[in-house]
Amino acid sequence: MRSKISLVVAATFTCAGLVAGCASGDTGAEPTPSAAAAPPTTPAGEPTPDPRTLAQTCGADLLANLSQRQKLAQLLNVGVTGTADALAVVRDEQIGGIFVGSWTDESMLANREVPQVASASELPLMVTIDEEGGRVSRVSNLLGPDPSARVTAATMTVEQTYQMALERGRGLADLGITVNYAPVVDVSSQPDNSVIGDRSFSDDPATVTLYADAYARGMRDAGILPVIKHFPGHGSGSGDSHTGAVTTPPLEQLQTSDLQPFRDLVDTGVGVMLGHLEVPGLTAPNVPTSVSPDAVALLRGGVGYGGPPFTGPIFTDDLSGMQAITDRYDITDAVAAALGAGVDVALWLTTDDVPRVLDHLETLVASGELPAQRVDEAVLTVARAKGAVPC
Structure with a gap:
């Protein structure tokens, strides 16, 4: 194989x-x-x-050479504790990507061990990180500190922001990273230490768009795929999805504020991360956007008000460590619900559950509950993002 x-x-x-x-x-x-x-x-x-x-033909050729389990594995992006953990899950299950977080042994990056992990993959490996700057930074010990989004917008020009992101992106690429879950495009005036707070560039949608675009361009020009988040906008949410359910203002209100940066940026070569948010007028009761077909349809269809359709990869936020999801779903059900809703990459924080998640997904595909065509579409979307197919 x-x-x-x-x-x-x-x-x-x-x-x-x-x-x-x-x-x-x-x-x-x-x-x-x-x-x-x-x-x-x-x-x-x-x-x-x-x-x-x-x-x-290129996509069909790729799909024909993957088993159903390998296809499903390509849709998983899982946090790893270090090189040995990453090597084992990539070698044994051929997952599509690994996630480097605060819990990951820094030596994997510092000692340039990511290529060793990637070499165990049959297909290009997506190596992801959430390197926003400020208080959400995983490589400050290796690359030095970067300011938060809010400080950036308050103290730097757009061109300086681009140059900062370009330098950071080159540093990430040198460490083996291929995807950065940044920039945050939430529109927020929350206090700096709240869940979004200074992770947001501004409470003005136009300012968020301007600075997020510069940051994303810097990442792209460094060879890193930027992923904008948290769709459809966490900045006006009722709380912290790490600790419980979050409700946003109604969809119509989001259309004129929180959704504007997404609408302006979805066709600029980015990925999009869905938040765990309940949106009146969009999501069904008690169904977070990360597992909502309606949220995916809104994003794919142009984010409302005539925006461009989004054709890139859609990621979930963490499905294993945030109570907005874990209070309602086992990890197997959360991953299945996300993929069934139209998400392309399911993200969570530990490798322990990968085998049983894949077992469960295989059962759902065999029964028709998770359509095989949906899986194939997601595999090709992910493969394009990785450069594994050129079409």
Whole structure:
């Protein structure tokens, strides 16, 4: 299985590079009639794949070389305690990603051990972190401190924010990180030490959008996928989802404030994280947005008021350590509900439950309760985000 999957991935990267090379190799000279008629070839003399054909087949090839359990595993992003823990879960279950948090042994990053973990994966491994700056920082001992979002917006220009994120992103990439669960785009005037507080750039949606865009661009230009959060907006929520249920103002009110940064940024090459929020006028009673089909539909459909549709990866917030979820769901049910709702990546904090989560998901797919097509769509969305397929 390793050789088959590796060949598929290698082929997709090669094809993507060849297509890009054809686009960028124009010298401006007029071709001779014979040259114009000849199909483009690779250096080995083989025809260059037609990008239209590639777009139709590359995803199907990848899916055909994955078992159902491997597909489901690609949709899990799980916190690890260190290199040994990460190696074991990647090697044994081929999960799609690992999450580096405050509980992770810093030596995994400091000693540059992430590539060792990634090498155990059949497909590119998503290595994630929540490096926001300020009080939510996992690498300050390695890369130095960065200011909180609120301090950033109060003391730095937009260009300085971009440069700060670019430098931080390059540092993260050097440590092996590929995805950062930042920036926060919640609109909030909460006190600095509250759940969102100084993690928010501002209580003004336009300011949040401006600075979050600069931060996200810096991350992207450093090779890191930024993930904006917490959709559809935690800044006006009633409490802390770590400690219990949170209700936001009605959807119509969010449309003119909290949702504006998401609406403006979803088509800029970002991922989106769903919060555990109950939204009157959007979610069903007692159903947090992280497991809500209605919340996913709102995001995919353009965030209301004519925004662009979102086609990138959708992540949950932590499903194992936040009482807004754990008071209602076992981890197996939370993951299943999130994926069934249309989420692409289920995130939680320990590797212990990975086998039983996958067992449960396999049972649901076999019974039809979790549609196999939904799983395939999510696998391809995740694979595109990783660069494992070029279409």
